[in-house]
Amino acid sequence: MKTPLMLLTLALGLSACTPSPVQAPVPADVVVLGLNDFHGNLVPTGFAGIKMPAPTATNPSATANLAAGGAEIIGGYVASARAANANTILVGGGDLIGASPVISSLLRDEPSVIALSKMGMAVSSLGNHEFDQGLKELMRMQNGGCDSNDTAKACKFDPAYPGASFKWLGANVTDKTSGKPVFAPYQIVTTPSGARIAFVGAVTKTTPTIVAPSGVATLNFGDEADGVNKYIPEIKALNPDAIIMLIHEGGNATDTYNVAGCNSLMGNIIDIAKRVDPAVNAIISGHTHQGYNCLVPDPAGKGRVVIQGDFYGHLLQRLDLQVDMANHKLLSIKAANVVMDASSATTISKDATQTGIVAKAKSLTDAVKNTVVGQITVPQILRATNAAGESALGDVIADSQLAATSSAATGNAVIALMNPGGIRADLPDSTNIKPDNSVNFGDAFTVQPFGNTLTTITLTGAQLKAVLEQQFENPDATSNRILQVSAGLTYTWTAAAPKGSKVSDLALKGAPIVAGSSYRVTVNNFLADGGDGFTVLKDGTDRLVQPNLVDVDAFQAYLKASGPVAPGAQNRITKK
Numbered sequence: 001m002k003t004p005l006m007l008l009t010l011a012l013g014l015s016a017c018t019p020s021p022v023q024a025p026v027p028a029d030v031v032v033l034g035l036n037d038f039h040g041n042l043v044p045t046g047f048a049g050i051k052m053p054a055p056t057a058t059n060p061s062a063t064a065n066l067a068a069g070g071a072e073i074i075g076g077y078v079a080s081a082r083a084a085n086a087n088t089i090l091v092g093g094g095d096l097i098g099a100s101p102v103i104s105s106l107l108r109d110e111p112s113v114i115a116l117s118k119m120g121m122a123v124s125s126l127g128n129h130e131f132d133q134g135l136k137e138l139m140r141m142q143n144g145g146c147d148s149n150d151t152a153k154a155c156k157f158d159p160a161y162p163g164a165s166f167k168w169l170g171a172n173v174t175d176k177t178s179g180k181p182v183f184a185p186y187q188i189v190t191t192p193s194g195a196r197i198a199f200v201g202a203v204t205k206t207t208p209t210i211v212a213p214s215g216v217a218t219l220n221f222g223d224e225a226d227g228v229n230k231y232i233p234e235i236k237a238l239n240p241d242a243i244i245m246l247i248h249e250g251g252n253a254t255d256t257y258n259v260a261g262c263n264s265l266m267g268n269i270i271d272i273a274k275r276v277d278p279a280v281n282a283i284i285s286g287h288t289h290q291g292y293n294c295l296v297p298d299p300a301g302k303g304r305v306v307i308q309g310d311f312y313g314h315l316l317q318r319l320d321l322q323v324d325m326a327n328h329k330l331l332s333i334k335a336a337n338v339v340m341d342a343s344s345a346t347t348i349s350k351d352a353t354q355t356g357i358v359a360k361a362k363s364l365t366d367a368v369k370n371t372v373v374g375q376i377t378v379p380q381i382l383r384a385t386n387a388a389g390e391s392a393l394g395d396v397i398a399d400s401q402l403a404a405t406s407s408a409a410t411g412n413a414v415i416a417l418m419n420p421g422g423i424r425a426d427l428p429d430s431t432n433i434k435p436d437n438s439v440n441f442g443d444a445f446t447v448q449p450f451g452n453t454l455t456t457i458t459l460t461g462a463q464l465k466a467v468l469e470q471q472f473e474n475p476d477a478t479s480n481r482i483l484q485v486s487a488g489l490t491y492t493w494t495a496a497a498p499k500g501s502k503v504s505d506l507a508l509k510g511a512p513i514v515a516g517s518s519y520r521v522t523v524n525n526f527l528a529d530g531g532d533g534f535t536v537l538k539d540g541t542d543r544l545v546q547p548n549l550v551d552v553d554a555f556q557a558y559l560k561a562s563g564p565v566a567p568g569a570q571n572r573i574t575k576k
Contacts, residue, residue, distance in 0.1 A: 023326035028195040031085050032244060033078060034317035035121075036093030036286030036309050039129065039424075040100025040112040042358050044070035044342035046430030047314040049257055049291055064380075064430045067342040069313030071115045071358055074340055075351030077316060078119050087191035091199055092116070092124025092166070093286030093308070093317075094248030097141065098132040099424050101446040102369040103361045108153040110161050111361040113141055117165035118353050122189045125201035125246035126170040127286060132450065134215030135182075142168060157361060169201025169246060172227025174220045182219060185231045188240055195323050198240035200228050200280070204249040204268070204287055209533050210421070212526060224249055225275035232277040241323035242330045245280045247272065250288035250308050257291025257315055257337045265294040265306060273306050275299065281330045282307070284317055291315050293335050305335045313340055369442030374559030376437050377566045381427045383447075385420070388493070388575035389471075389482025393427055393447070394418055395568020397551075400558030401454055402486040404549060405522040411456030411544045413522040414508065416486040417467070419532050422524065422551075423484070424449055439559055448552040452524035457540025461506075462515040466536045468493075468503045473533060481532050485572050492574040505574075524551050 046065030053064075082088040096116060097109035104112045130138050137149050144163025148154030155161050171185035186200040202224040208216050228245055235243060251267025269285050273296040276283065280298070282305040291310040295303035309315035320334040341348060383393040402416035428434070428443035459467070468491065471481055485491075491506040506513040513519070523537060525545070530538040559565055 025324045025331075026326040027331060028087060028191070028193045028241070028323055028325050029085060030191055030195050030197060030242070030321040030323060031081055031088040032197065032284075032319040032321065033081060033088065033090045034093055034246070034284040034307070034309060034319070035074065035090065035096070035116075035313060036248070036284070036317070037095040037127070037289055037311035038092070038097075038112065038116070038313050039095055039311065040097050040104030040109050041069055041312040042071045042103050042112060042115060042361055044068055044073065044431060045312045045314070045425070047310065047339070049310060049314065050339065066339075067431050068315075069340050070342050071354040072350035073342045073346065073348050074313050074316065075115070075119050075354035076349045077338070077340060079351055080349065082120075087193050087195055089189050089191065089197060090119055090121045091244070091246055091284065092121060093246055093284050094125045094127025094203055095129040095286060096124055096127065098127070098129025099449050101449060102442045103358075103365050105445070105449050106153060106365045106368065107157040107361060108148060108150060109141065110154070110157045111357055113164045114158065114162070115354055115357045118357065119351075121166040123167050123169055123187045123199045123201065123246065125248050125286070126168045126173060126183060126203040127248040128204060128207040128210050130168065131207060131211045131216050134212070135219065138168075156364065169199065170203055171200055171231055172202045172205065172222040172224050174222065176218055176220050185227070186235055188235075188238060193325075195325055196240045197321075197323075198235045198238070198243045199246055200231055200235060200243065201246045202227050202248070210531065212531070213529055225272045228280070229275070229277050232279050236279055239328045241325055241328050242281045242321055243279055244319070245276060245283045247283060248286045250285040250290060251292075252288055252290045253292040253294055255292060255294070257293065257310060260293050260336060261303075262292060262294040265292060265296060269306060270296060273298070273304065278302065280304070281321075282319055282333060282335065284308075284319075291337055293337055305333060307335050307337065309337050315339060369440060369445070371441045372438050373441050373444055373556040374439050375564040376427065376439055376559075377564045379433045379437060380430065381565070381567045383420075383423045383426055385482065386570050388573040389420075390568075390570045390573040391420070391423070391484065392567035392570055393423055394420060394484030395487070395570065395572065396427075396558075396565060397423060397448070397555060398484045398486040399568070400555045401522050401524075401551065403558050403561075404554035405454055405456050405546070410546065410549070411520060411522060413456050413520045415464070415489050415519055416522040417527065418484040419524070419527055420482060420484060421532060422450060422452065422526070423447060437564065441556060444556045444559065445552050448555055450526070450551070452526050452551045454522055454546050454549045454551060454554060455525050455528040456520055456522045456544045456546075457528065457537065458518050458542040459521050459540050460515065461513040461517050461519065463536055463539060464513060464519060464521065465503055465506055465515070467534055468506070469500050470534050470536060472499055472502050482573065483534075487572070490572050490574075492576060494576040
């Protein structure tokens with residue numbers, strides 16, 4: 001007897017709804033190594049997480065911090081991890097390039113991309129600094145070739161620059177016109193044993209406010225959690241054995257980098273982590289240059305690993321996973337931050353391929369890097385801020401920009417403002433302290449690597465105050481962006497005062513700033529275009545753009561003319 005069509009359809013429907021039977025587990029151990037905020041640091045730098053003997057009068061060349069990172073050490077650790085477990089995957093948390101020192105930046109960061117490719121990096125989230133030179137140049141960094149917006153630097157390391165062998169991921173980055181993703185949202189990596197790990201990437205939605213707006217004008221940067229969650233059903237349908245989120249956004253914690261399972265994490269990453277689909281097994285983060293290894297509840301209330309590895313390759317984030325390849329699920333996870341110790345006492349062997357890359361990059365840049373440009377009165381001038389948000393190095397940089405633009409020919413500036421995010425290192429870094437307190441071009445460039453040009457505008461006193469009030473409009477209350485100010489400008493800010501009314505006692509050389517009076521103010525082109533949320537600066541009039549006056553050139557000229565230069569007194573900004 002024939003089965004009625006209705007019954008046949010019902011039977012097929014029931015069969016389709018029946019869950020797949022549980023298979024006998026097939027476990028596999030997988031190691032995921034994460035590198036965030038590398039910023040082209042091919043050679044080691046000082047890691048503040050481990051203190052060393054501080055410089056003294058009798059031992060001025062001592063380093064204050066452990067030397068850590070560098071391509072040779074990172075590559076050596078990755079190689080040893082792979083030797084121990086072939087199922088080792090190297091991934092990135094964004095800002096692998098951009099804001100880089102001379103050894104990488106003068107070669108358009110190509111040696112850094114090649115170095116990471118040779119390490120076998122599989123994927124990375126985008127970072128805001130990947131967009132420093134605009135979308136077209138980032139696509140060249142991804143795909144290769146020499147059609148660059150800076151032909152003086154491009155293809156000087158390799159005349160046939162091949163591009164990155166790894167893929168940058170950006171689930172929340174879309175084209176404004178089409179609404180389609182510009183970069184792959186995710187990628188599944190298959191290990192030698194057959195384990196399949198899905199990586200989904202996102203970059204901070206604040207990117208348009210912290211890079212030159214013109215470089216990302218065609219892009220939308222959406223909510224990070226929403227961007228990732230959109231692709232989770234699609235990823236799950238492909239039956240990966242684990243899902244890891246790579247995100248260039250982070251927070252900070254009171255616990256140190258080596259405290260596992262910390263619960264002191266704060267910042268933007270918290271809200272994102274709490275909203276990301278529970279199918280995501282762990283989150284590798286970046287952007288805030290912090291070392292932490294924390295647990296944050298997912299939407300189901302379960303603690304999920306959220307980890308970040310400091311910056312410049314000082315730490316690698318390590319996730320030891322055990323997955324079930326038959327049933328496509330995570331069995332266990334262990335998270336840790338591993339110090340990339342580059343000191344003479346290190347137990348990590350250097351990678352020979354990376355040694356060759358570093359040596360070639362040094363040979364092409366050392367002559368410029370090692371040119372002495374001045375002296376300072378102490379072993380280091382630090383970028384660390386006081387309670388008011390002012391730094392000794394910030395004072396010096398603001399003064400250098402004022403000095404470069406104070407003449408009638410260069411702008412008649414009476415004030416200069418510098419964004420703290422543009423100050424990338426101490427002067428010099430603790431691994432480059434000289435016995436005679438000299439400073440070379442490489443030291444200065446590492447402090448200011450962006451190549452921003454100086455712009456002088458006219459602001460009223462009311463606009464100047466409004467700019468300073470915008471320092472406190474950052475939605476992340478833990479990271480006010482206190483502008484560094486040139487000598488003569490003083491003011492007080494009151495933490496308890498309401499937004500818009502925090503700044504008082506604003507004066508120039510002791511005379512109160514008058515709301516209706518005009519003042520010539522120098523900033524870099526990033527700030528002049530409203531970067532870091534300082535939108536009032538876009539309203540400045542009589543704009544004098546000086547394309548041939550680069551910030552680092554003004555800085556080194558000041559070091560030459562004013563040396564030996566003393567640290568700023570940090571007495572221009574007062575906090576109540």
